[in-house]
Amino acid sequence: AARIELARLDASMDLAEVLQQDGAFEAVSDDRIVLEPQQGSRYWLRIEPMQEPGRTQVLRLDRVPVSRLVAWYDPLPGEAPGELIDSFLAPPSGEPLRSDFSLPLRDARRILVAIDPLLPATVSWSLGGEREALIASRGAGNLAAASYAAIFATALVSLALTLAVREPAYRDFTAFAVLAGGFLALAQGHAFELPLLGPLLGAWGIGVLWMAAALCAASALSAAQGLLGLSGRAPALVRVARALVWTLAGFGLLLGILPATVHAQFAPAASAVLSAGLLLPVLATGWGWAHGARPAAAQCLMWAVFWLAATSQLALLSGWLADSGGLAWLQQGGTALAVLGLSIALTDRVIALRQRAEAMQALHASSSAVLRIEQKRRELVETLEASTGTAVEPSDLEWRAFRQLLVVLPDVLPLRAQALTVSGYRGFDYLLAEPMKEKPRICALLADRSSTLKGICRARTAMSLPPEGADPAGPRLGVVPLPVPRPGWGALLLERQEGAFATEELELAGEFAELAFKAVEQGARAVELKRRAETDPLSGMLNHRAGEELLDSQLRAARHAGEPLGVLFLDVDLLRTVNERFGMAVGDHFLRSLGGNLRPLLRDDDLMYRHGGDEFVIVLPGLGIEQSEAVAERMRAQVASQRFRSEQGPIKITVSLGVAALQPGDESARRLVERAARATEMAKGQGRNQVARAKGFGASAEAPDAPPIF
């Protein structure tokens, strides 16, 4: 419906000169052309509408990012240079960008349009009635308005969420939404048409557009990377993405300050870099998708939509892509759809990840509490096991176990004071308090509430008691019954300044108490077993093995200290005869009574054990041969002086003793005992009921006594 011609002429030509350049104009057959900015030249469009009576035609120029567009009616012959239709000129301070122009075609008059493109740009036009032009521009305007509304509303919601949950992914996404809207508005020329902002952006120049694109790519990658980071996956990928975010942002700032001529020159390269930058979020979320993160699929798709919209915009600006009606829909609609969709996907993802992070945190907190309790439990058991090894008496063990329980409990539960009271356990009563200085107060408290406590212990149910008296802020008591066998009873009293004890806390204290009691029981059994293993059942003395072990350690200690050590070997005289004559029971009885008979003659540190049969060993630490011999003699005399009762009347049973003492060359307990035993044989040989010194110590000073008389 119109004839359109294009000429590229020297920029210095004015309208009058251009009108004479008829031959320079070439007809354009397409409905779009690509204009390349070039220093010193300017594009001129000559449009000649066909006659259409009764209809005003309008030429619409779409998406022309230009710094200058001036349109005149071609003057009729004889007229002065053309009447100005529309003018859009670069202010001296900068280069504004504008996209849509509608030029009314009147009276079939040709119009001339001078265009200085800012970037390589595709210019498309449509020719139609005023109504169609109006509808077309309104449609485009509506789409643009809806897109911006969606984008900036999403950005606002995202900003509110950023402030509410302080989630870095939201913060980055908010920046992205704002920058995506800004980039769209700049690239489509809308931002330059704003009343105040337009001139300001125009003054800055086209660099602002590239900067917006680069920062948009940086924030997009940052938001995608934030999600990767939040998901705790691929830390290396997150680090790379973070570095790329900063690179893109730096690139954007550089583009922002470069002069317009450089932009025109490097527009394709910058477009390629930014398009690649905008592809990174697609790749990052695609990676998540490939590794099983389901919400990453939605994000990946949305980033891809945005990438398409933004890249087509960049391609258009770089002249790689010809404009078409659908492109504006893709760019505006695509950006809005991507921003909205991403916002939804992000919210969904962030909620899910937050919940998981909180659950992990709770799990971590509870598992670290469990670990601490487990560690304390182990500590208690280990300490008690160690006590078992060294305890001599079960009561000794009980005391240690209860004490340890009170030491460990405050590490498990917050307590002000605690006490353990046990009555009649293995015939003992205990009252332990921690800290010790609280003992009198706890004693008083026990006395006050003893009937309540006993009741609770009998019911065997742990309880938290209300504060004493009227003071509701008074200390709270928790009572944990102890597993004391009846008829004894016992309780663990836990005290806290405020707040009742929870059932779980009392159960935990009960578990620890049970551990302590179990340790006592096991320890007592172990002590008993050890005692049995070391004791000779008939005489009640240590047996050969245990006795010799002890002798060995005493021998080592004596040698170490350089002190003397005496050893006596005692053998009952003619026990075989006693057995035969009076019966084994009498022999047994004699052997059983020997310990009780002789022990009063010994010191506490002296050791007497059964060597076997009717033989006994007596160890005398600190005594030399002389003193040992004196002890032996006292023993011999003690036995000889007594009459032993039997059914056949009193009988006299005697013993013979050999005496040896530690010598510098003595190697072992066994050898020392052997020497003493040989001395005993000598005593036997000399007539029994005697004391004999081992060889090497000189002859016995003692005179032989009378032989045994039955």
Ligand SMILES: Nc1nc2c(ncn2[C@@H]2O[C@H](COP(=O)(O)OP(=O)(O)OP(=O)(O)O)[C@@H](O)[C@H]2O)c(=O)[nH]1
């Ligand atoms: N009643 C009793 N007799 C025992 C016990 N152990 C060992 N005997 C006896 O003690 C006797 C030890 O014998 P010997 O030491 O060789 O000889 P003896 O009859 O004591 O005479 P001399 O040692 O030479 O004075 C054996 O007859 C054993 O049966 C025991 O536990 N009870």
